[in-house]
Amino acid sequence: MSRIPITFRKRMILYNLLMIICIACMISVYTYSFYRKDAITSETASSVNRLHLLSSRLEVACDELINIVQNCAGRKSLFRTSILSRHDRFSDEESGLYAAGVLKDLCAISGYSEYIHKITVYEKDSLFIQAGTSHGSWNDAGSIMDAPWFDELLNKNIRENTLTLRDNPFPLDAKTVPYILPLIRPLQYSKKESSRDAWVCLTLSPKLFQHTLALLPQDKSLLILTSDFDPVSSMNMDSFPVAELEGVLRAHPAQTGSLQVKLSGKGCILTWERLPISGLILCEVLPLKSISPNLNAIRATVGLVFFSCIAIGFSLSLLFTRYLTRPIMRLIAHMDVISSGNFDRNPDIESDDELGLIGQRINEMSAHVSNLMESRIHDEQEKLNLEIKMLQAQINPHFLYNTLDSIKWIATMQQSAGIVRVVSALSSLLKNMAKGFNEKVTIRQELDFLDHYVTIEKIRYIELFDVEITVDDPALYQAGIIKLTLQPLVENSIFSGIEPSGKPGLIQIHVYSEEEVLYISIRDNGVGISQEGIARMLTDTSRVSKHYMSGIGLPNVDRRIKLVYGQQYGLTMDSVVGVYTCVTVSLPLEFLSGAEGQKDVLTEQEQPSGRTYPG
Numbered sequence: 348m349s350r351i352p353i354t355f356r357k358r359m360i361l362y363n364l365l366m367i368i369c370i371a372c373m374i375s376v377y378t379y380s381f382y383r384k385d386a387i388t389s390e391t392a393s394s395v396n397r398l399h400l401l402s403s404r405l406e407v408a409c410d411e412l413i414n415i416v417q418n419c420a421g422r423k424s425l426f427r428t429s430i431l432s433r434h435d436r437f438s439d440e441e442s443g444l445y446a447a448g449v450l451k452d453l454c455a456i457s458g459y460s461e462y463i464h465k466i467t468v469y470e471k472d473s474l475f476i477q478a479g480t481s482h483g484s485w486n487d488a489g490s491i492m493d494a495p496w497f498d499e500l501l502n503k504n505i506r507e508n509t510l511t512l513r514d515n516p517f518p519l520d521a522k523t524v525p526y527i528l529p530l531i532r533p534l535q536y537s538k539k540e541s542s543r544d545a546w547v548c549l550t551l552s553p554k555l556f557q558h559t560l561a562l563l564p565q566d567k568s569l570l571i572l573t574s575d576f577d578p579v580s581s582m583n584m585d586s587f588p589v590a591e592l593e594g595v596l597r598a599h600p601a602q603t604g605s606l607q608v609k610l611s612g613k614g615c616i617l618t619w620e621r622l623p624i625s626g627l628i629l630c631e632v633l634p635l636k637s638i639s640p641n642l643n644a645i646r647a648t649v650g651l652v653f654f655s656c657i658a659i660g661f662s663l664s665l666l667f668t669r670y671l672t673r674p675i676m677r678l679i680a681h682m683d684v685i686s687s688g689n690f691d692r693n694p695d696i697e698s699d700d701e702l703g704l705i706g707q708r709i710n711e712m713s714a715h716v717s718n719l720m721e722s723r724i725h726d727e728q729e730k731l732n733l734e735i736k737m738l739q740a741q742i743n744p745h746f747l748y749n750t751l752d753s754i755k756w757i758a759t760m761q762q763s764a765g766i767v768r769v770v771s772a773l774s775s776l777l778k779n780m781a782k783g784f785n786e787k788v789t790i791r792q793e794l795d796f797l798d799h800y801v802t803i804e805k806i807r808y809i810e811l812f813d814v815e816i817t818v819d820d821p822a823l824y825q826a827g828i829i830k831l832t833l834q835p836l837v838e839n840s841i842f843s844g845i846e847p848s849g850k851p852g853l854i855q856i857h858v859y860s861e862e863e864v865l866y867i868s869i870r871d872n873g874v875g876i877s878q879e880g881i882a883r884m885l886t887d888t889s890r891v892s893k894h895y896m897s898g899i900g901l902p903n904v905d906r907r908i909k910l911v912y913g914q915q916y917g918l919t920m921d922s923v924v925g926v927y928t929c930v931t932v933s934l935p936l937e938f939l940s941g942a943e944g945q946k947d948v949l950t951e952q953e954q955p956s957g958r959t960y961p962g
Contacts, residue, residue: 359672363667378648378649390633391605394616397567398603398631401560405625409624413530416530419532421535463480464479464481464551465487465517465548466548467491468547470534470539471539471545474545475488481524491548500530509573512577513526513527528552528573560582568582569583569629576596579627587615592632599619603618613636614634615633617630678709681695685709690717690720692713692714694710696709787829788830789826790823790825790826797834800834800838811846815856816856817857818859825939826939829911832867832907835901835903836869837856843928844872844928845871848874855869864935865934868929868930869929869931875926875928876922877922885901885905904918916933919933
């Protein structure tokens with residue numbers, strides 16, 4: 348089953364969509380977090396406001412109750428005048444009842460009489476009156492003085508009005524009201540020796556705090572503590588231990604505050620406010636799970652943000668990929684054109700960006716390939732032309748062999764040794780020429796071939812020149828060289844150097860190697876040549892003298908070497924007019940195998956006389 352290819356454009360759109368979806372998710376999470384944080388901030392502010400309203404109510408109530416106690420403790424005429432004015436006309440019992448009514452009216456005026464559990468004014472042997480919501484008894488004064496907290500509260504600083512939670516000392520309702528909040532002050536106008544003999548005691552019922560909490564929303568978790576962290580009243584606080592709250596509040600003694608804490612392993616917002624006079628601590632606990640922002644608003648906002656990001660991102664992806672893939676498609680189309688063999692420059696794929704730079708490089712590459720192909724075609728054509736010239740320079744070997752063989756036998760019968768030597772040399776020379784020109788032979792074979800040519804030319808010019816051959820290393824005799832390389836160079840030394848000078852000359856052939864390169868220098872002491880002539884001789888391929896036996900000029904030899912071995916090899920010339928001319932051949936040093944190196948070695952009968960080679 349073949350796979351469906353994913354194009355570059357599809358891949359870019361897919362990657363962009365994935366990136367945009369990630370961004371949209373991040374924005375959505377941030378939006379939700381923002382809404383949640385805003386909801387927590389709003390709920391915390393609402394909690395602070397609730398506690399502030401609650402503290403205001405309780406502060407007013409505590410002020411009124413403290414005022415009642417202070418009036419009873421500091422105003423002698425409040426009860427004394429009423430009792431004395433009635434004592435003349437009524438009995439002591441009636442006067443006491445009247446004074447109790449005055450006390451009751453005083454409580455009623457405050458507006459909090461229903462929360463006064465009991466208020467008792469006591470002066471030993473002279474005054475004992477009570478009012479409040481609970482039943483009184485003649486033993487109540489004794490019960491109060493017997494309570495373990497009586498002396499502690501009686502001896503407090505007169506300006507200290509901190510409320511504390513204590514056990515109910517009155518036996519009649521101790522079961523129904525186990526705890527009360529007492530306020531005790533000594534009667535300031537009394538002349539008793541001990542403050543225990545004259546005092547006023549107001550016991551506050553916790554109902555005040557319960558009824559106050561009932562005015563707030565019932566789904567909230569609130570707690571009222573004394574300054575000693577005793578719980579006075581609470582609402583929905585069963586799952587939050589007071590000990591943990593106490594630890595947090597002790598660590599944060601500020602008058603008001605709010606912070607995130609963990610209570611019973613749950614994340615919560617705790618807000619608190621301390622009442623400055625009564626010392627009461629109001630707390631509200633907001634579980635973070637219960638703080639839920641407006642889900643509809645969140646869904647609408649998150650959905651709008653998410654789908655807006657997707658829509659905008661998808662549109663931008665299409666535009667971006669279209670902008671990016673257009674030049675790529677142009678590059679692909681141009682590559683198809685190049686693969687069909689058209690290397691023309693296409694300016695449409697070039698621009699100032701990275702893809703345009705690739706287009707420039709492709710155009711440059713195609714131009715370079717086109718130049719290489721043209722150069723290759725030109726080189727092949729030139730090589731073909733050179734081969735044709737070589738073939739044209741050959742002589743029909745069959746006809747020449749038969750003719751020369753006849754001349755040789757006639758000269759033998761007439762005992763003409765010189766003619767026999769010349770004909771034998773010419774026959775061997777033509778035999779080697781007939782086998783091709785680009786064939787590789789050893790240096791030994793090339794020198795043997797050259798010896799045949801020199802034999803003929805020395806007879807022709809009646810010993811006008813001599814040839815000296817030096818081979819630095821005998822192993823170089825097996826080095827490879829293109830056949831018919833040295834003969835045109837020696838021919839050039841004879842006809843262009845020694846013959847024009849009109850005097851005997853010397854041709855020196857030196858074979859040596861350096862750094863894996865084979866060098867062969869042909870030096871003559873002829874007329875020499877100018878520098879302009881050197882350049883002309885190496886470049887003018889049309890210069891072929893009618894006297895040349897091979898018909899191959901120096902430029903053609905140089906071109907042959909370059910075609911076979913490379914442009915770094917070939918011929919170099921050096922000359923001083925009237926002194927010498929030196930042509931140096933450079934080839935890569937390579938050695939031919941035994942069979943290949945011996946295939947054209949002449950037999951002993953065919954080798955010309957009068958020449959031997961060292962090594």
